Amino acid sequence: MKINYKIKYAFVGALMGIALLQGCKIEGEDLHLNPIPQPDFEAVDLGEGKVRLINTTGTPSIAQWTVASSGQKFSGDTVEANLIFAGNYDVELSIVAQGGMSSVTKAVSISENDPQACSDDRALGFIAGCDTKTWKLNPEAGAFKVGPGPGNGEWWASGAGDIQGRSCEFNDEFTFSFNAEGTFDYDNKGDFFADGYLGNQTAGCEPATNLTGEQKLWDSGTFSFVVTEGTGVNKLGQLRLVGKGAHIGVKKAHNGGETPTGPVNDYVLYDILSMEKNVEGKGYDLLTIGVNIGGDGWWSFTLRSY
CATH class of the missing domain: 2.40.128 (Lipocalin)
Structure with missing residues (x-):
């Protein structure tokens, strides 16, 4: 029987590599991955077309906000948005944390119009x-x-x-x-x-x-x-x-x-x-x-x- 020595030695090398990996242990390092963050937020109706958005995610995170209808974007754990007209708006909170990236979308309610919005200074x-x-x-x-x-x-x-x-x-x-x-x-x-x-x-x-x-x-x-x-x-x-x-x-x-x-x-x-x-x-x-x-x-x- 003819033996392909290249294949034989490659196979032996692979087995030795697996054995070495199994025998190694990195001391003093925690390789555990945090769970994927579960984003959440609160919305406080401020009247006159305005809303305060508060990131309430339970883990430290970087918060980015998007208002679906207007495309408005904000950054920060607490932001204020002027949506001008009374009604419901879909707002997306996207966060980045140690466990990765995640987002949530909620309907935010605005109770009244911004009374100054039609001023020609705006x-x-x-x-x-x-x-x-x-x-x-x-x-x-x-x-x-x-x-x-x-x-x-x-x-x-x-x-x-x-x-x-x-x-x-x-x-x-x-x-x-x-x-x-x-x-x-x-x-x-x-x-x-x-x-x-x-x-x-x-x-x-x-x-x-x-x-x-x-x-x-x-x-x-x-x-x-x-x-x-x-x-x-x-x-x-x-x-x-x-x-x-x-x-x-x-x-x-x-x-x-x-x-x-x-x-x-x-x-x-x-x-x-x-x-x-x-x-x-x-x-x-x-x-x-x-x-x-x-x-x-x-x-x-x-x-x-x-």
Whole structure:
């Protein structure tokens, strides 16, 4: 019988390794793993749209919170969140402890609205008013900008001639309603600027019926929105449009990139870059928002209230 000595010696070596492992013992070390943590928390209704969230997990842990409807995130064992409207909200607590990671989601109840939320000194009130508020792209040069940084138009910016050349963009209406649902209505007035990638891919205005396939999701529609305060690059807040196809300004621009074939996410998150009330006493407001398309690239849009 022919013996394969390579296999024989490998087998003997493996047996010797097992014997050595069984005979070894690390002195002075506890290799016991802690059990997986069981997260829990309490919610204290503070009135006026606010809630205090308290991590009550029985083991030391690092706590992260997420409000499902708005995407708001918080860190810390005790945090306060302004959810603005009365109602029930799903809140997730995620923790990291010695035993690993775990999470729990609970419904949190808010008893009353924040009475100051529709003030125009607040981001939500400025954008939606106390009932509804409608915006259009500001009919001046620079309403569209793209460049390295928020509000920067180094790569391209719309000029005065684009107000007529892109009239089918400047007539679009964006209406925000001050309600718990955060209703957002987009009306393109039956046309759009093809910009070389929409509809028949011309360099002019086309009828809305030319939007087909995934691009059809960029047509007029009703979506929802959420405004958070104190966040974003300028700490003025952020505007999240929720629903596939919801957008303001250049349709292909989204968080992390540009996609001309149709929307890729179920939302677009814009940073609020500036809010100007009653500009030069003319009775209208200006709102500038921006979306980071990746790296230092930003699209920025300036809207005027009507």
